[in-house]
Amino acid sequence: MATSPAPNKILYSDFFINLDMHPVSRDAARRNNENSIKESMRNLLLTDAGERPFQPKLGGNIRAMLFEHITPQTIISMREQIRECLIQYEPRANLIDVIVNPDYDKNHVNVTIVFNVINRQEPISLDVIITRVR
Numbered sequence: 001m002a003t004s005p006a007p008n009k010i011l012y013s014d015f016f017i018n019l020d021m022h023p024v025s026r027d028a029a030r031r032n033n034e035n036s037i038k039e040s041m042r043n044l045l046l047t048d049a050g051e052r053p054f055q056p057k058l059g060g061n062i063r064a065m066l067f068e069h070i071t072p073q074t075i076i077s078m079r080e081q082i083r084e085c086l087i088q089y090e091p092r093a094n095l096i097d098v099i100v101n102p103d104y105d106k107n108h109v110n111v112t113i114v115f116n117v118i119n120r121q122e123p124i125s126l127d128v129i130i131t132r133v134r
Contacts, residue, residue, distance in 0.1 A: 034117055037093050038126045041113060044089050045082060045128055060085040066109065066132040070102045082111060092118055107132050 047059035065078050079100045086095050099112040108131040116123050 034124050042128055062130050075100050
């Protein structure tokens, strides 16, 4: 029978985007496990294709959809785009659900992603607000 790893064991780690220093060790600070994956997912959703040099297809292209009329079909397309992006570019997580809720008054979309980390069972939720930039 396989056992799951200890909850405090570091499975995954990434550096902070702005390369903050750890206050004690003075090394580059890191995000660990689910926090690392959450930050990666957030970055994928907020990146449009063509923004990253040498990776022209990387990104969710969600902000481009915010300029369309928000209809049920747009919400379905957005949900599928997010799902495909996360499945393709974030292999450390098992995607459980993607929930897209438009906020018509504020011109943004609330995205809730439910996933679990590979080798762990407990579901984790990530909320991202995607706003149209003018």
